[in-house]
Amino acid sequence: MATYRKKPVEIEARQLTPDSHQSISLWVASAGYNVMRAVTGLVIETLEGDMRADYGDWIIKGVSGEFYPCKPDIFAATYEPVEGGAA
Numbered sequence: 001m002a003t004y005r006k007k008p009v010e011i012e013a014r015q016l017t018p019d020s021h022q023s024i025s026l027w028v029a030s031a032g033y034n035v036m037r038a039v040t041g042l043v044i045e046t047l048e049g050d051m052r053a054d055y056g057d058w059i060i061k062g063v064s065g066e067f068y069p070c071k072p073d074i075f076a077a078t079y080e081p082v083e084g085g086a087a
Contacts, residue, residue, distance in 0.1 A: 010082055012061040013075070016041055016053050024059050028067050044069060 014024050025042060028035045034045040041054040046068045053059055053069035060070050070078075 009063050011063065011079070013058045013070075013079065015072075016055055016057050016059055016069075018055060027061075028059065031061070031065060031067065033067050042069075 014020060014027065016024055021037075021042070025035050025037070028042075028044055034050075036043040036050075038052060038054075041052060041057065042059075043050050043052050044059070044067055047066050048068075051069055056072050058070045058072065058075040059067060060075075061067055
């Protein structure tokens with residue numbers, strides 16, 4: 001069996017909080033994706049269908065411009081800040 005390593009890629013991501021809710025909604029919608037407000041987060045149109053993002057989750061803009069939510073523990077295990085990148 002062959003083994004593979006995930007290519008290093010840089011992505012844009014923002015953590016969903018009550019304070020960032022509006023700006024993230026506008027960010028996703030400005031790229032042409034549907035986003036709906038949920039009681040404790042957002043529902044985002046993704047390539048795999050509508051996905052719920054709760055407060056604390058990260059919203060990722062992928063390499064093809066697609067959006068999807070990511071749980072904080074998975075985000076921390078998968079991504080690290082880029083030096084000189086915008087926070």
